[in-house]
Amino acid sequence: MALLAAVLLLIFAPPRAQSVEPTTRLTQLAHRAWRTGDAGLMGTPQALSQTTDGYIWVSTENGLYRFDGMRFTKWTSLPGESLPSISLWHLFGARDGSLYVSTDRGLARIRDGHVYTYPGGPRWPGPFVEDRDGGLWMGISGAHNNPSALCKVGETDLTCFGKNEGFSCVRGAANTTSSDGFLWVGSAEGICRWKPGTRPDTELVPSLSNGRGLSSITSMASTTDGEVWAGLKRSGQGAGLLRRANGHWTCYTAPGIDGRIFSVSALLPDQNGALWIGTADKGLYRIVDGRLDHFGAIDGLSDRNVLSIFEDHERGIWVVTPKGIDHFRDYAVLSFTASEGSLADHANGVATDRRGSVYLGSHTLAELSGKTLIQLRDDKGRLLEDVQFLFTDSRDNLWIGSGDQLFVKRDQRIASAVRGFPAGKGEYVAYITEDHTHDIWASVENLGNHESSLIQIRNYQVINRIGVSAVVGKQVMNALAPNAAGGIWIGASVHGLFSFRNGRFERVVAGGFNDRVENLMEDSDGALWIVTQQGFIRYFEGQARSLTTASGMPCDSGVNIHDDGRGFKWFYLHCGIVRVSDSDLAAWWQNPAEHVHARVFDALEGSRPNLSNGNPAQTPDGKIWSASDYDFQVIDPQHLPFNETPPPVKLERLIVDGNDVSLAQQLKLPMHTRQIELDYAALSYVIPERVHFRYRLVGHDTNWTEVGRRRQAFYNDLKPGPYVFHVTACNNDGVCNWRGTELAFTVPPAWFQTLWFRALAALLFLVIVFFAYVYRLRRFAKTLRQRFDERLQERTRLARDLHDTLLQTIQGSKMVADNAREHLDDSRITGRALDRLSEWLDRASVEGRAALEALRSSSVEANDLVGALHRVADDCISGARIAVSISTVGTIREMHPIARDEVYRIAYEAIRNACAHSGARDLWVELEYKRRFHLTVRDNGRGVDEYVLRSGKSGHFGLAGMRERALFMGGSFNISSSPQSGTVVSVVIPGQAIYRNPSRRLRDWLVEPFQSKADLH
Structure with a gap:
């Protein structure tokens, strides 16, 4: 003992x-x-040490191994360096980060990857x-x-x-x-x-x-x-x-x-x-x-x-x-089995009392009080056998379901039986609870006929036994809980939740749930928690909400629940024990979309949550006990182990297109790199399976990638350029190393990805575009000249027709009139009319001949646009008080006759408008003969209304005609006007389109596109 x-x-x-x-x-x-052969450990281990960078090192008879928490990796030296031998013994990690290695041929030191062998050592x-x-x-x-x-x-x-x-x-x-x-x-x-x-x-x-x-x-x-x-x-x-x-x-x-x-x-x-x-x-x-x-x-x-x-x-x-x-x-979570002093290797139930004693139910009943564990006997000195359920009531009495007997421990004495009990033959006590009137309720199950009964106990005496099977069918009453409205709640093994109140059973469908109930608990608010295989349901004032994986729980399969009265509820699931704060649960109840923060204690932390029928029980110092099928377990919320060490993060391996690459600063990868893999580790050994990582590749990723426990990063779409890979980690308790570690590397461009190649390609593209432009312009000029030639032929035909018809007719009319005037002896009036007719016909003949001459003048090789505009200016001066100046820039070039006439008519219209409507004192006309022909007509008059500039004057087509003529020749037409500066008419036409002999010099071709942009805009 x-x-x-x-x-x-x-x-x-x-x-x-x-x-x-x-x-x-x-x-x-x-x-x-880890036995030899596990996780890559291939040599017989001799010693173990840890260096300041966090790595665990193992010396073996087959070399040196490094451990990162998940796998052992055989250490290899840098090229040209090696340990004195692969047969190793002692290891020591020094404060300066060095690792000292004992071999059968002397002492060696590894620092920053380099090996130094001490000469003459033993x-x-x-x-x-x-x-x-x-x-x-x-x-x-x-x-x-x-x-x-x-x-x-x-x-x-x-x-x-x-x-x-x-x-x-x-x-x-x-x-x-x-x-x-x-x-x-x-x-x-x-x-x-x-x-x-x-x-x-x-x-x-x-x-x-x-x-x-x-x-x-x-x-x-x-x-x-x-x-x-x-x-x-x-x-x-x-x-x-x-x-x-x-x-x-x-x-x-x-x-x-x-x-x-x-x-x-x-x-x-x-x-x-x-x-x-x-x-x-x-x-x-x-x-x-x-x-x-x-x-x-x-x-x-x-x-x-x-x-x-x-x-x-x-x-x-x-x-x-x-x-x-x-x-x-x-x-x-600590386990308590026969190895630690328990009386059995299985556990049925657990309970506590206000004194701090813990009662352990298995094939017998034991009390753990302070440092002493004793087996309990009833008041007749008999050991209690087959203890299935334990329950402590509000008076600190312990109720014991032992086989088909129900015992109660009060005043430090276990009564041999409750009056009115035992149950029938083949029956056992499945569950015990206390209602709000302090009556004790026990569910009794018959293993033979599968009948269920509900027993009500008051003052340690059975006062009521209700057959349940006739009402709810043959199903086990898995759980009982007090009902704040009176009576009790019953959780059945098949058809869900029932309420028993005032002698009546009522089926309750909480949120549509009508399936197996694992357990029940009433919380301090009077709400009922229903434990199911599909999650935990909170039922309060007719509302039901499910706490499941969608709410942040690790799994749905519930087993039991416990309220510690200290701000937390403990959920027992098949995947572990989960602690959730009451504040989180309150927020979730108000907003079902809210996620709770669940602290999970799973098998990695000792949890074996396959609970028996017994409920968890809590001692006055806050320790929570529970019984599983195999052992008793205890968790102390006040003294949970906590790993406060941020995990060192290391990059262990870089694989580029299937080949290992040495990790070095300013790393330069091969050209044409298609795929890279980066292996990293966090050197935390408490629960390495719980270490979580995130990484980001600067130059590629815009955000961090949360990867959980994965220890590799893969990229297969890297463009040439500089990159920095950054990885951080958090240990099993969420303590993080936000600095992590980094690796900078560069993917160099191939020759076709270099800047000079791209510049050359861009230049070649511009050259192709330029020559395409020149080719298009020449095609356009050729087409335009063909159209000019067609119009010239048409005008020549019209001139011939005028000569052969209209002019002959007018000339004949004059001859007839003259002859009549000479031979008629009519009155003076007739003579005067004939005189007038003769005068008119003579004038028509003169005008017709002038028009014919004007038409024919465009067909001559040497056409004088400047002289024609001077004559227009002279007519302008005779009808208005305005000074006209005409100037040229560059060498005057011969134009195609049709183009010359179109330019003439644009200039004629612009000069006439200035003389007739501008009220200007001065008018300037400039003809610029360069690679592109530029006509400018500018005055200092009152300007043109903006609406007229945009839409033209009703019934007048001068502006529209000028624009159409310019566009017909492939040029641009622009007019600007203001009351302060007057009006400027500008026409720009490609020389290729209108000159008789356009320039073919390369310099002009290269300058042309840039002049085009400046001139056109």
Whole structure:
């Protein structure tokens, strides 16, 4: 019983957070073993260490391995560098980030990926220890003929100390440093204590002095309280586990502990003050506060022979054996089985009382009170058997469903039976609850005929037994709960929810639910929680809402529910235990679209939520107990383990088009890179499966990509250019390393992706466009000249017709009139008329001949546009007070006659309008003969109304005619006007379209497109 009490104290004493709890049994810790061959570990492990960057390193007989929490990767050196041997032993991660490696050919150091081998070092150096000032010391355990005790490891050399410095314990196989600054060295000769600069003290170990060199100190350790420990890999009198007390070394003994039984192979004092002991034949032990705990191969340790023990940065404990590597950490949910002192390996129900006692129901009933666990008996001295259900009422009485009996524990005494009970033969108590009038209700099920009954108890006496099957059918009453409106709620195994009130059953369809009910609970608001396989339903004042995965829960399959009265509700599901705050639930109730923040405790944190019929129960200190089919479990919300270490994030591998690429700064990838893969890791070892990542490729991604647990990123659409890959991670408790890590790289362009190639391609494109433009312009000019020639032919035909018809007719009329005037003797009036007729016909003849001459004048080779415009200007001056100036720019070029006439008519109309309507004092006409012909007519008159400019004057077609003529020749027409500056008419026409001999110089062709844009606009 004393041993059982010690076990219980280990289990139930208040724990401390953030490390492996010294008060938790080793069998209650989360344990994982990687055996040789698992996760890439292909060599027999020898030792383990961790460097400041977060990596775990494992030395083996087949080289060095690196572990990132998910896989072991064999370390390879940089080209041209290597370790002295692949047969490795001790490892040590120093404060400066270096990793020191012990090999059968000497000592090597790995720093920033580079290997340095110490010259002249002993074979199998180690173990290593770092002093308070950061100095590194190593033992000489493997050098059989070396007279040194230990060596100080420098940057490039070793400084060894031995017999010449007064050491008697040479070839130190173990070492440590104590809080008072002493270095301790253990060997086959004894233990030496030394401070550099002084002479070492030798402290003899009786078992060594009598052992004739058959054994040696194999390990040493110093705890935070100043105690120094040593171990021999030999058990027996004076051997095993030694502790220094009063300057002497003796075997450690304590109540229940005999240090002589240990064949010590490794020692580790953890940061909580517990001493971990590795043995050569019995596995792992731990001593804390004078109590001993054990974890061996039968408990799952990879082997009973422990080679080394290590504590990482997150305070996880690592154990190395010849067959693998073991890791220990805390669970949030602790299990309580026969291994931890339970009376059975199965659990039916659990209950608590106000005194803090915990009642455990299985094949019997036990009470855990403080440090004591006892089996309970009824008032007749009989053990209770087959305890199926436990319930504590509002008066702190314990109700016990034991087989077909119902017992009650009150006043520290268990009554043999409730009056009016037992139930019938073959019946058992399935559920117990209390209503708001303090009546006790029990559901009783018959295993034979599957009939169900509801029993009402008042003042410890049955007052009512109701047959339920006749009303609700043959189904089990899985759960009972008090109803704030009176009576009770009944959760059935087939047809859902029922209300029993005032002797009447009523089926209740809450939110359309009519299926199996797993459990029921009334909360502090009087709402009913219905636990189902489809989620949790809250039913209140006729409203029902389901809390499911759509609301943020990890799964839907509910088992039970518990209200801790401290602001949280605990939901038991098949996928784990979930804690949700009451404030989150209130927000969800007000807005069903709201997501709750669910803290999940699943199998990775020790949860086994396959609960039995029993409800969770809570002790006054807040611990929540529950019973599963296999064990009892407890969770302490006030002392949950929490990993406060942000995980270091590392890029481990870059694969470009299937080939590994060395990770280096300013990395330049090959041209034509099609696909890249980036492998990354977060070096958190508590629950690596819970580490979450996000990444972003700057230069490609605009937002972060949340990828959960995935540890690879893939890209297959990268364009040439610079990129920066950035990845961050959060550990199992949501503590994040937002800085993460980065990798900058560049994808160089291929020759056809370079800037010069693109510029050349753009230039070539412009040249093609230019020549296409020139070709189009020449085609257009050719077409326009053909149209001009057609019009010229038509005008020549018209001139011929005028000559042959109209002119001849007029001439004949004149001759007739003249002849009549000469021979008629009519009156004077007739004569005067004939005179007038003659005058008119003469004038018509003159005008007709002039018109014919004008038509024919366009067909001559040398046409004078400037002279024609001068004549128009002279006519303008004679009819108005205006000064006209006509000028030319450039060499006057001959135009196609039709084009010349069109330009003439545009200029004629512009000059006539200025003379007739502008009221201007000055008129300027400019003809510019360049690659493009430019006509400008400008005055300083009153201007033209804006509406007339846009739409023209009603009944007049001068502006429209000028625009049509310009567009006909492939040119542009523009007119601007204002009262202050007058009116400007501008016409621009391509020379290719109107000149007789357009320019063919390359320079003109190159300048033409740019002049075109400037002139046209």
